[in-house]
Each structure stands twice: as structure tokens, then as C-alpha cells.
Amino acid sequence: MKRVELRPAWVPGLLLLLLAACTGDSALPAATGNTPRAPGEKCAGHDPLRQPFFGDLHVHTKYSLDASTQGTLVGPHEAYRYALGERLGIQPYNEAGEPLRYSQLARPLDFAAVTDHAELFGETEICTNPELEGYNSPECLFYRASPAQAFIAFNFLGPGLTSVGGLPIPRLPYCGVGGERCIEAAKTPWRDIQQAAAAYNDSSGDCRFTAFVGYEFTASPLSNNLHRNVIFRSEVVPEIPPAYQEYPAPELLWQALAEQCKAGQGCNVLTIPHNSNLSGGLMFQTQDRNGAAYSAEFAQSRQDNEPLAEIYQHKGQSECLGTAGAGLADEQCGFELLPYRNFTGSQVSPEVSGAPLEQDFLRAALKEGLRLEQGLGANPFKYGLIGSSDTHLGTPGNVAEIGYPGHGGAGGSARNEVPPGLSDRVENSPGGLAVLWAEENSRDALFAAMRRREAYGTSGTRPVVRFFGGAGLPADLCGKSDFVAQGYAQGVTMGGDLAKPGSGARPRFAVAALRDPGVGIEVASPLQRIQIVKGWVGADGSTQEKVYEVAGNADNGAGVDLSSCEPTGSGYASLCTVWEDPDFDAAQPAFWYARVLENPSCRWATRQCLAAAVDCANPDAVPADYADCCNADYPKTIQERAWTSPIWYRPASP
Amino acid sequence: MKLRAVLSAPALHFLLLGALLHGGEQWWQARQLPEPIVVSADDRARLRRDWRAETGRWPTAAELAASEQRWLDEEVLLAEALRLGLDRSDPVVRQRLLQNLRFALVDEVIDEPALLDQAQALRMPEQDLVVRRRLIQRMEQRLLQDVRIDEAELRRYVARHAGRYAGGGQLDYRQIYFSRDRPGGDAAAQAGQALARLRAGAEPAGQGDPLLVADRAASAEQLQRRYGAAFAQALEQAAVGDWIGPLETVYGWHLLQLRGRIAAPAPDFETLRQRAAYAWLAEQEPALLRQRLRPLRQRYGLTEAGRS
Incomplete structure (x- = not known):
């Protein structure tokens, strides 16, 4: 019998075809470097003292509406191949569909997760996500002022209406509506995303590359960013990714994930907030959606669900603002600092958005977490730190300052020609990387590293950093060949x-x-x-x-x-x-x-x-x-x- | 009473019956031979406007033609989806249509089939953006649902992408590192002296400075990531067992000993079957879809003309 693993969330038809392709005549090959790992079997390069793996956990492809409306045709398969070091054509494309630009990483990544927006109604999202072009179109203003009437107008009155806010019909939406489950075997982006992760995750003993299944939970109430990337440990994932429309608060997302992603069934998940710098005071507010103060349970739940946060990416740093208290003395808080507090800043003007808020930065949140823990016994903001890119071109790890093509996240459309001038808004940047200390490059080992926060973020380069704490550390540890073991x-x-x-x-x-x-x-x-x-x-x-x-x-x-x-x-x-x-x-x-x-x-x-x-x-x-x-x-x-x-x-x- | 008289007039019955028969015949004919899909002047103008809205400029003739063809593909897929009744059977479409109508007809209680009839009468499946895209997507999936993965083709695919599926060989090595900042100065000279001692048979243990990353067998590409190209190249060219160096990197000077070359194992097809199948499918789907759209396009009176 040949090995074809059953993936519960996937299309049975494809599996049948794969099974049909089996000839069933050969014995299992002897275990060598690239045969499949048995459960618990170690990778070839396993190191109990752990090694640094560099990756990108925030990647958008054509399945994200804000990427597809900007001409991104790169899908999850191509994105993972790019992370592996293959050359990739990127937008814009000519009329024959050939890319006008190419990009390739000088150094492949060790791991990546494609995290497309899970939100189902792309058209609505144009009007509700200030990151998107068209947000301020008359149609969208109308939509936000009176959604019910606008809904009817869009659907009944529009003569051959094919665009909202001047945008064309974006292709390839998510399947599923309002909690309806995709029972039928439909070709959906979510299935494609899962298959792409399976196609490029190296499950052999070589462990050369890890691909995680993930998506982005895109909550932007009043243009304040509460986004989370949702990363799954294995191929066992919910049938439909819980999205903001159905679960309009982070705690509702965690509840939904608790129900739909059960450890007993092999599903494990964590969420990684990003761009707290653009959350308009909301990311680290100390009350739940009903305005109630945190309880110990709530604080612990937040800590359990969110071991990590993005401290840096394409849209600025979220480390510190440096406007209050002792933080005033930290001149490094000016590093890649966006001058506004939410997406209105890039879509309308920084003045309308308002200046960034100290409470939206991770250092303030880490301090507030300590303070809350004194009263509650649980720290809701116990965040480890990573970086990532937030590319909207499907190019994970493309974070070099040289040759930066823009990430399209907030830039203009480049559907048909390379736009002249700077390749992105001047305040944006190529973004950073996530680094995980793990024994080996496998899903289980990397996920465990995320869980225990043995992680660091970089602004795009790849320094190796070790950090140990303890009263018993020898004062002369530096220069010792067993620095790490002793640490x-x-x-x-x-x-x-x-x-x-x-x-x-x-x-x-x-x-x-x-x-x-x-x-x-x-x-x-x-x-x-x-x-x-x-x-x-x-x-x-x-x-x-x-x-x-x-x-x-x-x-x-x-x-x-x-x-x-x-x-x-x-x-x-x-x-x-x-x-x-x-x-x-x-x-x-x-x-x-x-x-x-x-x-x-x-x-x-x-x-x-x-x-x-x-x-x-x-x-x-x-x-x-x-x-x-x-x-x-x-x-x-x-x-x-x-x-x-x-x-x-x-x-x-x- | 006038109304009753009119309603019971045989002439009206005749007319109604005639209209019904005529309509039925039209409907039947429409079923047999679908109405050809054409790009009207209005459509063309709209596609041009869409293009401009998106790119900020008007399309060239070739771009407009490509845009028209893509739109025709979608219209064909949509028409087929409706002909097959997918707007009634797809749960996502049904829910969306019902949701729309309940918005509009908030006070009226109508059962689902009646609401769906009304949706169809309003041509909502063609016009609602979500329903439209969903139906097109479902049709694309139907066209691709019976793709068979040929074992031999898949093996060729894996062979063509050997680099992706098996990687290069690995270099097993050890090194002695001399930090640029080491006390006693002149790390290069110290490295040179250590090399002479090694070649004279000295033990490597205890010499040099510790490095924050451990040495383990790695591909040349992985070594380049960490130490730069010169380091990887020197090891690739080294003879097994010899100490070579001192090699300069950004870190300082390195003495290197290649302990062995580990050949890349051939791709193990059984392990890779599923991974490769997903990758292969994703690469094939656009061309397969175009191929399978061809007879459908013909059915709706379209040729491949104008396709680039």
C-alpha cells in the first residue's frame, strides 16, 4: 500500500483520483533523507540546542481582494515557490498575461504562511476596509451611511452594475456565506490555500521548508486595525475560516476557533495581531467588546490564543511611540514610524486620522499587561515578537531595501504598467522577517517555538540573536564554546x-x-x-x-x-x-x-x-x-x- | 362587472393561450440553442471604462480585446451555470439570493422557491456580484472536476523539478573560526599559524573562537545564506579531509575541513505524490480550463477569434 494521507478538509474527488493513481505494488522504501517522516521521527538536521529559522508569516496573494484589485495574479502555489527561491513574475502583466516584472529572493526562506483575507464579501469589504481603493467612492459613502438601502440599490437599480467604487468585479471570492458551510466540493480559495501549503511543506526527513496553512482575520471597525493572522499547526483546519463578518470581535474569533479547531482532532491554532500602530486605540484596550473590564479568564484566554505579535512589517513598527514617560528618552522609537493612527491616515489624510497613540504600541501593551496581571493574576498582553512582510504581491520574504517593488498593501494599482516614481508610499517599507528558534524545520517544531515565544523579529535582515536570562548565568559566559548549552x-x-x-x-x-x-x-x-x-x-x-x-x-x-x-x-x-x-x-x-x-x-x-x-x-x-x-x-x-x-x-x- | 366580462371573453383566453404557447416554444428553443453571447457596444464601452478606472488610462486595442475575451468567458460560464440550475442548488448562492430578497421584501413572507423565482425574474444571479462570481467559480470547478492525474506525467513533473523536491547534496564540514575582534590582534595571522599546526597533525579542539551557530551538514545554498558565497564555494571545491584557509568572511577568518559530501537522494516519488499532484494541478488548471471552455464557447456562438 502506498502512502496517501487523508486530509479531512479537502475534496474527496481529488483524493479518489490520487488513490486511483496508486498502483499498490511496491513496498515502503527504506527510510532515507527524503522519505516521509514517521510521527515523532526527527528531521535530518535536528539540533536539541535549536537553530534559527527565518520566515514570513504574513503573505497576501490574489485571493486577497486588495491584492487582486491591484493586479496581483500570484496565487498561494506561486508564493510558496517564491519563498523556496524560485523566480516569480509579478504584476503588472501585459494583455497576454505575461508579467512585466520578475522577482527572486537572494536567499530562500525556511518557512512561510500565506495569510489571505478570509472575509467573504469582497464587495462589502471594499467599502469597509479603508486599506482598499474605492473606500471613499460615492458608492461606498452611501453604503456606509445606509447599508440596507445601498444593498438594494447595488442589486436592483444598478443597470448592469459590475463595479463598486469604480473597481472591476474582483475574481475568486471565498466560498461560504454567513456561517453556511461549504459542504460541497467546490473549488474555493480556502481549498487552494490548503493544497498549496501541502504541496510545498517538506514532509520528508530533509525538512527543507515548512508551509503553514493560515489566513487573516480582517477586522477594521471604523478603519481601526484589529487584524490577526491565524496560523494552523497542521493540515487539520476548519472547513471555513472564521471571518470578521460572522465573528466581529477578537474574542469571538477565539471562541469560534476553539469550537472549530479542536486539539483532539489534530487542529491547533494561534493568532498573531499586527499593525497595532494603526488600531486607533483599540488593539490593546483593556475591556472586552461589551465594555466590561478584563476578567482573569479573558486575560488568560488572550495570552493563550496570542503568544506572538508582529512588531514590524510593511506598514511600520509597533514597538514604541516614545511620547510619554521614560520612553521619551528612546530615540529609536522614531524608527519606521507611521505618522497616523489608523487606515484613514493613508486613505484620507494623516490629519483626519490623528497622530499615533502610545497605547497602540507593544511596549506600552507589555507594560500594561504587567499592571493588569497584578490585579487579575493573568497577563493578557504577554506577547513574543516577530516581524513579517504583509506583502500583497505574493512575494514572501521580499524585504530587501534594494529593488523593493512595493508591497501593494496601500500603494496604488499596478495592473498594467510599472507605475513611475517611488514604488510605495514613502512612509511604508519592505517589512521584516519572523525568526523561530526550533530543533528542526518542521511544522510541529516551528509551531512549538511560536507557542513558547522563542522567536524574534527583524526589520528584514538576518542577524542571529540569542537571549538568555537567569541569576545563575556565569558572568563570563561570552566566549565559552558552550554558551548556548549553559544558557x-x-x-x-x-x-x-x-x-x-x-x-x-x-x-x-x-x-x-x-x-x-x-x-x-x-x-x-x-x-x-x-x-x-x-x-x-x-x-x-x-x-x-x-x-x-x-x-x-x-x-x-x-x-x-x-x-x-x-x-x-x-x-x-x-x-x-x-x-x-x-x-x-x-x-x-x-x-x-x-x-x-x-x-x-x-x-x-x-x-x-x-x-x-x-x-x-x-x-x-x-x-x-x-x-x-x-x-x-x-x-x-x-x-x-x-x-x-x-x-x-x-x-x-x- | 365590466372586468368580469373582459376576463371571461374567449378572445382573451385565445390570446393568453397563444401567448403561452409562443412563450413555451421560445423557451424550448432557447433551451435547445442558447442565445449567442455577443459583446455589445455598451459592453465594450463598459469594459473600457472599467479598464480606465483600474489603471488610470484607456486600454490599447489588444488589451481591450483580451478584456472582452475574458468577459465572454465569464458570460459563458455564467450562462451554463444558470442553464444547469446551479443558482437553485448551490447553497451559497441560494443563501445570498434569499438574503438579498429578504432585505428588499422585508415585510412580505414568501416561501423560498417563490423568492428564488423572483430573484431569477430580477436577473439577480447575473447582477449580484457575489452570486455571479460564485456561479462562475462553480462552473470552472465543474469543468475541472474530472481531471485525471497521470502517474507517468506526475513522475516527469517531479523529475523536471528535482531541485524543488530533492534539493542539492550536502557538505559535511567543520571549521575553526578566528574572530576579527579577538584579543591579541591580527586574527588572520593567528589563523594562518593554526592552519600550519593542523596540517602538522595538531588536534583542532580548543583552537579558535566560538561561533553562535553550530556547524552541521548543509547544502551549499544554505551555507551561502549564513556565511556568504566565498565560504560555500571554498567548501564545494575542497578535497575531503584537507584543512583549507584561512578564508575571510564578514565574521573574520575560517579554517575549513570538508569531512564528506552527502549526495542528494533521488526524489522519493511515493512521498511526493500528493505534494506534486497539488502543484501539478495548480499549474495545469488555467490551460485545462481554456481547453474545456472551447466547446462551451462554440455552443454560445463564440470562436477563439480575438484570443491572444
Whole structure:
């Protein structure tokens, strides 16, 4: 009997065909590198001390309406092949359907998840998702003002109506309506997404690439972003992805997932919020949808469902705003900061949106989580940190500053020609990567890493970062060949909880980073320094934060020659230190995370402006499409970086 | 009473009967030979407007022609879906149509079949965007539902994509690393001295500096990701057992010993069957769909003319 695994959510017909194709005459081959792994069998490169795997957990393809309306024809299959390193044609296309641009990763990814918007009624979404073109069309204004009448008008009065908000009929919607289940074997995007993940997930002993089944839960009430990426551990997934229309609050999503994705049936799931920076004060609000304060159960449920958050992606960082308290002293909070608080900022104007809010950033949420935990006994905001791209071109991991084609998430349509000028809004960026420390590159191992938050985010480069905490860590750990083994044995790693130090002892933190060598257009700079960011709750109940410089040199003089984008000055190939928290108070809950900064390099827009020979000294000669080259509000350089998941400390109950 | 007189007039009955027969005949004929689908001047103007709305410019003649053909495909699929009654049987379409009508006819209680009749009379399946797309999608799926995956073809597919399914061979190696920042200065010279000692038979243990990533057998491509191209290339060209170097990378200097080459195993077809089948299907579907649309297009009076 040959091995054809049954995938419960998939079309029986296809399986029958596959079964029919079996000849049933050969014995199982001997176990070698690329034969299937038996349950529990280790991958060829298994390492109990774990290895860093680089990936992208936020990828849109043609199945996302906002991608398809911008001319993206790349589907999940092509997206995974791109992640594997294959060359891919991307939008725009000519009339024969041939792509006018190509893209290829200089370095393949280790894992990826296609996370298309699950929302079912694309037409409605145009009008309700401010990320989309057409949001401010007269039709959509009418729709939002009186949805019922607009519904009728769209359906009854429109003479041959084929567009809403000036957009053509987008193809390939999701199947299923209002909780109706797709019982019939229909060719749906959700099925295609599952098949693509199966087609490219390496289930052999080689474990070269992991593809997760996922989708995006796209909640944007009043243009405030409450989006979550939903990632499944295995091929066992709900028949229909629970979407915002049916489950219009995060807690309803978690309930639906609890009902439709049961561990006993092999289904495991987690959700990853992103762009809290654009949530208009909602992402980390401390009450449920009915306005009730968090209960212990609610807080714990949030923590259990959401071990990770995206700290950085295409639409800016969500680390910190730096407008209040001690955070004012952190000049790094200006890094890739979008100047508005919700999607209205990019769709209408930053003024209408309003300035970003401190409470929408993860550092504030991590602190608030500590404070809530004091009262509730459970921390709702216990987030580990990752980055991802949020590409809308179906190009996972395309996060280099050089050759950035835009991600289309908020940019204009490029259906038929490469638009002139900057390839994206000047405030946007190529986005980042998720890094997971796991024993091997398999779904189970990577998912377990996400669950225990042994993860970090980068702004697109690939530094290797280890972070351990524990009062028992040797002060001379750096330079030891068993740094990692001792780190695990004597402490906890990123995502974990510090053991209570002995009386009078202070916790130590061992942090080591190895620079990204860079390959091809994925250039990387030497390291400049490592910082440890601490947040805690003071004796008076107020939340506090402090940034410590622990390794490297903030004043190393490294810079960039803006006339050529050539870097100047030197940095470090690797950095390592064991740092003891001088301000530790065993009575105060706290978290610490490491931030690793590279030397500065040219930002994507600076490179494009340079290539176009834009001369800001002569404003009249600057083409309109390149006007933002001379916009002084945005920096010319970027300090690529990594943010580790925090290590938490919780004092024993008094 | 006038009304009753009119209603009972045989002439009216005759007319009604005639109309019914005429209508029935038309309907029957329509069933036999569907009305040809054509691109009207209005359609063409709309497609041009859509194009402009989307791209900000008017389409070229070739682009407009491609756009028309795509639209005709959709119209054919939609007409077939309606002919097969999918608007009655598909649960998603049914629910959407009922939902629409209950919005409109909020106070009237009408049973589902009557509501669906009304939806059809209003040509709602053609006009409602969600229903339309769903019906087109269902038809596409019907056209593709009996695709058979030929074992030999699938094996050829796997062979053609050997890189994807089996990867390259691996290099098993070890290294001694000398950090650029190591105390005592001149890491390159220290590496050179260590190499001389190794070649003279010294043990590698205890020499050099620790690296944050462990050495394990890896493909040349994976080594390039971590250490850069020169590192991977040096190992690929090394003789097994020899210590080579010092090789410079961004990290410092490396002494490398290739311990062995692990050949890439041939793709194991049994393991890959399902993965490859999904990939193959996804690649074949557009061409298969075009092929299977051809007789349908003919049925609706369309040829392949104008297709690019």
C-alpha cells in the first residue's frame, strides 16, 4: 500500500483520483533523507540546542481582494515557490498575461504562511476596509451611511452594475456565506490555500521548508486595525475560516476557533495581531467588546490564543511611540514610524486620522499587561515578537531595501504598467522577517517555538540573536564554546519566565548576536550595538521603562554617504555580553527584551531617489512621483534591527 | 362587472393561450440553442471604462480585446451555470439570493422557491456580484472536476523539478573560526599559524573562537545564506579531509575541513505524490480550463477569434 494521507478538509474527488493513481505494488522504501517522516521521527538536521529559522508569516496573494484589485495574479502555489527561491513574475502583466516584472529572493526562506483575507464579501469589504481603493467612492459613502438601502440599490437599480467604487468585479471570492458551510466540493480559495501549503511543506526527513496553512482575520471597525493572522499547526483546519463578518470581535474569533479547531482532532491554532500602530486605540484596550473590564479568564484566554505579535512589517513598527514617560528618552522609537493612527491616515489624510497613540504600541501593551496581571493574576498582553512582510504581491520574504517593488498593501494599482516614481508610499517599507528558534524545520517544531515565544523579529535582515536570562548565568559566559548549552541549563531563553532570584541576587541576561553576512541585493551592515529594553511596574503601581546600552558602541561614527549609499565607518561582526540588571527589585513585575541595531544603511526610498537622480536642490525639476524624495519628514537611512521576545519576571504573590 | 366580462371573453383566453404557447416554444428553443453571447457596444464601452478606472488610462486595442475575451468567458460560464440550475442548488448562492430578497421584501413572507423565482425574474444571479462570481467559480470547478492525474506525467513533473523536491547534496564540514575582534590582534595571522599546526597533525579542539551557530551538514545554498558565497564555494571545491584557509568572511577568518559530501537522494516519488499532484494541478488548471471552455464557447456562438 502506498502512502496517501487523508486530509479531512479537502475534496474527496481529488483524493479518489490520487488513490486511483496508486498502483499498490511496491513496498515502503527504506527510510532515507527524503522519505516521509514517521510521527515523532526527527528531521535530518535536528539540533536539541535549536537553530534559527527565518520566515514570513504574513503573505497576501490574489485571493486577497486588495491584492487582486491591484493586479496581483500570484496565487498561494506561486508564493510558496517564491519563498523556496524560485523566480516569480509579478504584476503588472501585459494583455497576454505575461508579467512585466520578475522577482527572486537572494536567499530562500525556511518557512512561510500565506495569510489571505478570509472575509467573504469582497464587495462589502471594499467599502469597509479603508486599506482598499474605492473606500471613499460615492458608492461606498452611501453604503456606509445606509447599508440596507445601498444593498438594494447595488442589486436592483444598478443597470448592469459590475463595479463598486469604480473597481472591476474582483475574481475568486471565498466560498461560504454567513456561517453556511461549504459542504460541497467546490473549488474555493480556502481549498487552494490548503493544497498549496501541502504541496510545498517538506514532509520528508530533509525538512527543507515548512508551509503553514493560515489566513487573516480582517477586522477594521471604523478603519481601526484589529487584524490577526491565524496560523494552523497542521493540515487539520476548519472547513471555513472564521471571518470578521460572522465573528466581529477578537474574542469571538477565539471562541469560534476553539469550537472549530479542536486539539483532539489534530487542529491547533494561534493568532498573531499586527499593525497595532494603526488600531486607533483599540488593539490593546483593556475591556472586552461589551465594555466590561478584563476578567482573569479573558486575560488568560488572550495570552493563550496570542503568544506572538508582529512588531514590524510593511506598514511600520509597533514597538514604541516614545511620547510619554521614560520612553521619551528612546530615540529609536522614531524608527519606521507611521505618522497616523489608523487606515484613514493613508486613505484620507494623516490629519483626519490623528497622530499615533502610545497605547497602540507593544511596549506600552507589555507594560500594561504587567499592571493588569497584578490585579487579575493573568497577563493578557504577554506577547513574543516577530516581524513579517504583509506583502500583497505574493512575494514572501521580499524585504530587501534594494529593488523593493512595493508591497501593494496601500500603494496604488499596478495592473498594467510599472507605475513611475517611488514604488510605495514613502512612509511604508519592505517589512521584516519572523525568526523561530526550533530543533528542526518542521511544522510541529516551528509551531512549538511560536507557542513558547522563542522567536524574534527583524526589520528584514538576518542577524542571529540569542537571549538568555537567569541569576545563575556565569558572568563570563561570552566566549565559552558552550554558551548556548549553559544558557538553556542555567537560565531561560526569550519568551520565558525568570525563576525568582535568590535573596539579594539580581538576574543576569546573556545576549549574543551574529551579524547578517548579506547576500546579493540583501545587503546587511555590521552590528552597532545591543540594547536591553526593560519595562516594569513601580511600587506606586505606575508603569516604567528604561533602555540600557549593554554592548557595542552607540557612537561608533558609522554612517552613510548619501550621494552613493555607500556605508562609512565600521561595526561589529558579532557582539556578546552578560548584563546584570542594576535596578532589579524582586517585588516588581518586569520584562526585558533585547534590541540589536546594525549600522545605518540607505532606506529603500533613498536608493530609488538616488537611482532617479532626483535633485532636491532644484525643486522645480523634481518629478511629482518623486516629490517625497525631498520630504524631510522621513529619514534617508535605516538602522536595520532585531527585537527579541521578552523574558518576564513575576514576583511571588504577597 | 365590466372586468368580469373582459376576463371571461374567449378572445382573451385565445390570446393568453397563444401567448403561452409562443412563450413555451421560445423557451424550448432557447433551451435547445442558447442565445449567442455577443459583446455589445455598451459592453465594450463598459469594459473600457472599467479598464480606465483600474489603471488610470484607456486600454490599447489588444488589451481591450483580451478584456472582452475574458468577459465572454465569464458570460459563458455564467450562462451554463444558470442553464444547469446551479443558482437553485448551490447553497451559497441560494443563501445570498434569499438574503438579498429578504432585505428588499422585508415585510412580505414568501416561501423560498417563490423568492428564488423572483430573484431569477430580477436577473439577480447575473447582477449580484457575489452570486455571479460564485456561479462562475462553480462552473470552472465543474469543468475541472474530472481531471485525471497521470502517474507517468506526475513522475516527469517531479523529475523536471528535482531541485524543488530533492534539493542539492550536502557538505559535511567543520571549521575553526578566528574572530576579527579577538584579543591579541591580527586574527588572520593567528589563523594562518593554526592552519600550519593542523596540517602538522595538531588536534583542532580548543583552537579558535566560538561561533553562535553550530556547524552541521548543509547544502551549499544554505551555507551561502549564513556565511556568504566565498565560504560555500571554498567548501564545494575542497578535497575531503584537507584543512583549507584561512578564508575571510564578514565574521573574520575560517579554517575549513570538508569531512564528506552527502549526495542528494533521488526524489522519493511515493512521498511526493500528493505534494506534486497539488502543484501539478495548480499549474495545469488555467490551460485545462481554456481547453474545456472551447466547446462551451462554440455552443454560445463564440470562436477563439480575438484570443491572444
